[in-house]
Amino acid sequence: MIDTSEVLSANGVDLLYGETSAVRNAQISLHRGEVAAITGQSGSGKSSLLYCLAGVLPVACGEIRFEGHSLGSLNDEELSALRRERFGFVFQYGELLPELTVEENTALPLRLAGRRKADALAAAGEVLGRLGLADLHRRRPSQISGGQSQRVAVARSLVHKPAVVFADEPTGSLDSSNATAVLEEFLTLARSQGTAVVLVTHDTQVAARADTRYTMCDGILTAQGRVAS
Template sequence: MSTQDTTLTGSLLSAHELRKSFGPTPALDGASFSIRPGEVVAIMGPSGSGKSTLLHCLAGIVPPDSGTITYSGRHLTALSDAERSALRRNDFGFVFQFGQLVPELSCVENVALPLRLAGIKRKDAHRAAQKWLERLEVSDVGHKRPGEVSGGQGQRVAVARALVGSPRVVFADEPTGALDSYNGERVMQLLTDAARESQAAVVLVTHEARVAAYSDREIVVRDGQVRDAAVAV
């Protein structure tokens, strides 16, 4: 079944005929996508194919030039900037290639940050953050700052931060790109296990087959268009 048909029963997040250009260069050219609650979908494709642009559009970070994005029955393209920001803060979690932790904060403070921004008291937010650090097997680095931990530890802290607020969708853009094979495999195992347990959907951008192997479904972005990896070209 092609992902061009995204009106699937039970979809949590879907997009239809997205188009996005940067100057004269088209990044998305009629891309369509759909993901169900609790599903892990890997978006694959060569460099410059449009896969990161697709993720940024789905997350409401970059507006498409045309097309529709629907999340839980709401049209993202019709929301205000403030409403999209609230959605990213309350419903979405993010893991980036280089973690993007706040260097001035300790690791436990980084993980607690989404809860603090949501108005949770410091003591309660830190307690929840420490539990996630334990779950991601980095409880011993909570007092350290990001510059004092290894790349693998820092990325686990970033995963804990993405999941601490119980998001419904986690967007992971090349989450293992800066890690060695062992740490990359461990981060993916912990991320997907924790997300599935909490029924969070995961939109995973990667160009590595070993990382995509942790997903339930793979799609390929090529020349700004999307297709199921299982469908013959």
């Protein structure tokens, strides 16, 4: 039986930048294997909320829980370990390290977690193969296309089989054809692993692929409900 239990939640979360409220009373519940999309205009607070959920930004009030444990109870070292070992991240421009090969970039989360190089590279090769990138493993980021770079970023976010992936405009720098292909591969692989995904996007077509949708406006998150299958 597939585990669909709650993995991440936010309850009454506020985020302040000085005296400005970036996030106000946010409520969200994310289950294993679920993809949740947050849409909104630039400056609406959606990326700020994403980084609160990932434990990167400290909240002013409210609580974020991961697997039943409050992120507020963790110290900096514990939060760093959580982000390194249980979370994955995909950014708009991939953020690959130019000095590393495709397979080394993909294997990076495993290496940071202490896995042997040979084992980490083998796991990276498996994920790259599933994303159609096996023949690029020795190339460096400067030697591959934008769409390929974003696929590598997706592989890197999933190689350590995280519980949650946080994706901040993961297709924003791609044309529509590449965006569709990358998103399809990303969501298929994430769901097959039981990984939950929080996806921030401006693109309503990207958001339409999610299981659950939210909109954000002036720091206020509104649930739009579960997408009909």
